[in-house]
Amino acid sequence: MTNAQLEIFELWRKQYKPAGLLENDHNAEVIGAAIRDNFGGRVSIPNLNEVIQQLGSKLQYRQAPQQPQFVEKIVEKIVYREPVQPVKSAKQIAQEKRDAAIHAGVRVYGSDRTELDRVSAKTLVEDETFNNNVRAANQLAARHNIDRLIQNYSVNSPSGRVDHTRTHQRREELRKIKVTLENGEIDYVATVRAVAERLDRYER
16 A cells, blocks of 8 residues: 555545544445455545445444544555535525525515525625635645645655656656636646546556
């Protein structure tokens, strides 16, 4: 198990692991066995997500004390981090409030104004600011994850020593991976997924 694969595990654990999934011996063994049997031990975020979906009720989600070394136990079983929810825009929030008011039989005066509530301009600005802050935090966390994935990646020679030339070449390839938004800015959340997928191909 390489450092790059362990980094993929940690990234999945922090941003993609389903909410409520227990980090215990049972789940570690079930997930590890599924990765080994279905994907030949190849670790990637898509493979982990698919295994979680396939296992369904075989996994434990009830409330219980978390056990340490969850990732290590999955790796041991293979033997060879709730997805970030998309944030809602202020417009979507206003529309949901309006729809709820209509459903409840509350009189609606305008596009988002009801007898119970009207989204003010100040509220819209506050909501948009909050959502922007969430996006920025997610982008910053993803950017740090990219740096760690690349820095911890290395290529070993047949003798078991680090092949510094190939390591440098592949790190440069990884640094060139960039997914951009419509405005031309780098989408680090999407980029970290692309980097993780490229690392998975390197390990095959």
